[in-house]
Each structure stands twice: as C-alpha cells, then as structure tokens.
Amino acid sequence: MPHKIISLISVGRHPQSGRARRSDQDGRAVELGLKLSGSQLEVVHAGDSEEPVLRQYAGMGLAEITILEQDQSMDAVASLSTYLASRDADIVLTGVRSESGESSGMVPYILAEALGWPLVARVADIVEIKDGTAEVLLALPRGQRRAATVKLPFIATIDSAAQEARQSAYGPGLRANMVAQSGANELDELRANWSEAPAKPRPKRLKMVKAKTAADRFKAATAKPAGGSGKVMKNESTEEKAQAIFDLLIEEKVIR
Structure with a gap:
C-alpha cells in the first residue's frame, strides 16, 4: 500500500x-x-x-x-x-x-x-x-x-x-x-492587531579593529587612515569635536 x-x-x-x-x-x-x-x-x-x-x-x-x-x-x-x-x-x-x-x-x-x-x-x-x-x-x-x-x-x-x-x-x-x-x-x-510596513535598511556598522595584544591596539590607534580622509582634532572646541563625530555617524548611516 x-x-x-x-x-x-x-x-x-x-x-x-x-x-x-x-x-x-x-x-x-x-x-x-x-x-x-x-x-x-x-x-x-x-x-x-x-x-x-x-x-x-x-x-x-x-x-x-x-x-x-x-x-x-x-x-x-x-x-x-x-x-x-x-x-x-x-x-x-x-x-x-x-x-x-x-x-x-x-x-x-x-x-x-x-x-x-x-x-x-x-x-x-x-x-x-x-x-x-x-x-x-x-x-x-x-x-x-x-x-x-x-x-x-x-x-x-x-x-x-x-x-x-x-x-x-x-x-x-x-x-x-x-x-x-x-x-x-x-x-x-x-x-x-498588527500593522505591516516595509522593512527599513539596517544601520551600517563601523569597522572595528580587532587586536589581541596591547601593541596591536596601539598600532591600530596610531596608524594613518587608509583612505586619507581622516582628521585629527586637537585644538577645536568640544562642540566642534562633537559635531564632527555626529557628522561621521550620519555619513556612515549609523544614525538617521
């Protein structure tokens, strides 16, 4: 059968x-x-x-x-x-x-x-x-x-x-x-009781350097950015530094 x-x-x-x-x-x-x-x-x-x-x-x-x-x-x-x-x-x-x-x-x-x-x-x-x-x-x-x-x-x-x-x-x-x-x-x-809506794209994650030793972390922190678009801010005010970080997060689509 x-x-x-x-x-x-x-x-x-x-x-x-x-x-x-x-x-x-x-x-x-x-x-x-x-x-x-x-x-x-x-x-x-x-x-x-x-x-x-x-x-x-x-x-x-x-x-x-x-x-x-x-x-x-x-x-x-x-x-x-x-x-x-x-x-x-x-x-x-x-x-x-x-x-x-x-x-x-x-x-x-x-x-x-x-x-x-x-x-x-x-x-x-x-x-x-x-x-x-x-x-x-x-x-x-x-x-x-x-x-x-x-x-x-x-x-x-x-x-x-x-x-x-x-x-x-x-x-x-x-x-x-x-x-x-x-x-x-x-x-x-x-x-x-549910409502459906189109899914939103996930925020883009920042690239994090994974280092096992203190020497590797120090090397990664002091290395020159590969893209050449980085900016070192020393004498700027706190507001200017915060604004730069905020602009970076928007550029990387971490926040909207």
Whole structure:
C-alpha cells in the first residue's frame, strides 16, 4: 500500500520585487513529495481558491490542489490541523517558513503539537520509507548532512538544500482542478492587531579593529587612515569635536 504524503503550500513573495510567487521552500516540498509518491501526492493550501500563484504549483505536474477556503484574517493552523487529522497521512511536508505574512516558521511546530506527531526540521531529502519508518537526511551548515530514522507519521520542514523545484508549465497549471473546501473560521486575534510596513535598511556598522595584544591596539590607534580622509582634532572646541563625530555617524548611516 503506498504511503500517503501531503505537501502544504503558501503564497511566496519575491525578495527583490515583492511580487507574489511560488514559495521556494514550499516548491521544494512539492518536488520531494512528487519524488516519493508521484501522482498520489496531495497538495493543500489554506486561503483564497482564486489565488493565481497556486497555478504555479499545479504546473509542476499536479492534477489538483485542495484549498481550504478562508479569509486572510483567519488562522490557517486551525483549518490545516482539522483537515490533516481527517486524512490519515503518513508524512506532511512544509517549507521551513513562509515568505509572506508572519513568516515565523511556527506553523509546522503548532501542527505537530496539535496532531501529536514528531517534527523533523530542515530535511534535505527522504531517502527511503520502509516498515513504518523513514530514513531522512538533515541539512547541516557548510553542506554537511546527517542521517536520521523517524517513525511514521511525522511532519518535515524542507530546507533550501533540498532538490530545487522543477520548472512550472503554464498550460498544465491552468488545467489543474482546484478543489475548494470550507476552512475553519477561527480569527487570528494576534495578527488582527498588527500593522505591516516595509522593512527599513539596517544601520551600517563601523569597522572595528580587532587586536589581541596591547601593541596591536596601539598600532591600530596610531596608524594613518587608509583612505586619507581622516582628521585629527586637537585644538577645536568640544562642540566642534562633537559635531564632527555626529557628522561621521550620519555619513556612515549609523544614525538617521
């Protein structure tokens, strides 16, 4: 009997343009799901069934996508946990975090707690599923991998080190069937009181000289500035010195 695998998808956001797109990590989760179960893969989204980005996922070779219809102000976790509990799935695949909305990465953890399943974080690949267990490869820093064995069922968050999602085909994406169901109407009270604004660029840090010995610190303090634009202030007033420091901080964008 084939194992039942479900991939959860969300609406992504391009990091430069801000346009809606297929989320990179969610696309990798769908790619891994297709590798494991082929056409039997079930893909689920909680949100608007008319969202055009969902067609980009469908263009990966999906016959249909299940949409738990709900407003953006509603809590997606409530809909997803209720749906997953009724599907008797073996593995649920998600991205590490979404690219829009709260982007906290907490959804897989809350789902795992609600279902009573273990969660395996930052999976690079699922090598084999056999005898009620799955052999997975975890993504570690600097390209390293760690093998682990996990009992079914479980939730896996797919890392950016996993296989890249295949190119989406426009025609098959349009022909895919969007199966809409009613989602849970549970208001996300925390998010309702939030306000969103564009992120501000971080202040530029001043270059600090790291010296291990007193001799190195003295050498760095007395060395001539490499750019030649430095200024030594000895006889100026306190106000003039303070103004010079203030102008430097503004120039280096430490303060605005």
